[in-house]
Amino acid sequence: MNERTERDLQAVKDYLDASMAPDPVRAEKYIAPKFVCRFTGNRVFNTASGPTGFNAKRYRWVKKRIERYDVVPGDTETIIYSLGFLYGEWPDGTPFDDNRYVDRFVVRDGLILETDVWNDSAEWILEPSISRR
Numbered sequence: 001m002n003e004r005t006e007r008d009l010q011a012v013k014d015y016l017d018a019s020m021a022p023d024p025v026r027a028e029k030y031i032a033p034k035f036v037c038r039f040t041g042n043r044v045f046n047t048a049s050g051p052t053g054f055n056a057k058r059y060r061w062v063k064k065r066i067e068r069y070d071v072v073p074g075d076t077e078t079i080i081y082s083l084g085f086l087y088g089e090w091p092d093g094t095p096f097d098d099n100r101y102v103d104r105f106v107v108r109d110g111l112i113l114e115t116d117v118w119n120d121s122a123e124w125i126l127e128p129s130i131s132r133r
Contacts, residue, residue, distance in 0.1 A: 001071065008078035008107035009071055015048075015112055016082060016103070020063050022056075024049040032111040039117045051117065058121065062088035064101065077113070080105040086119055099124060 001009070011030045018027035027048035037045040045051055055062055067084040086099035101119035105112050 002073065004109075005071060005073045005078050007110045009069060009080055011107055011110045011112060012069070012080045012082065012105050015105075016064060016066070019048065019052060022052045024052045027052070030110075030112055032108070032113045035112060036114045037117065038115070040119060040122060058091075060089040060091050060093060062086055077106055077108045080107060086121070090125075094128075096124065 015027050015030035018024070018030070024047070031048055035046055035048075037051055039045060039051055039054060043050075043054060045054075063086070064082075065085045065087060066082055068082075070081040070083065072079040072081075082101075082103040082105070084101060085097065086101050087095075087097040089095050099120045101117070103118075104116040106114045
């Protein structure tokens with residue numbers, strides 16, 4: 001990885017760390033002015049507090065167990081995938097783990113321009129027995 005790509009990857013790591021704290025004010029430091037986050041269910045947010053606020057309604061608490069980052073350097077932007085599992089508690093206090101997620105980030109000059117978020121939560125909410133297998 002070159003210096004630019006390493007800086008972009010560090011921005012994603014710092015953003016995810018702040019988002020999972022949750023500390024949306026700190027997370028804002030890593031996003032570009034015209035940031036767009038397309039969240040599960042095609043919810044669109046333009047601030048770091050958008051996903052944090054949504055997560056506060058969906059989960060009692062949630063964290064990411066990051067398994068790996070896949071980094072795709074480009075001429076001016078870096079595409080970074082964060083892959084792993086969500087764990088935490090549903091609003092009723094029921095614990096969950098091994099909930100797959102993929103986050104895709106587009107990063108330029110150490111600032112996140114956009115991200116897409118996918119996970120198994122909706123499926124697990126529709127059929128709770130899946131999360132207990």
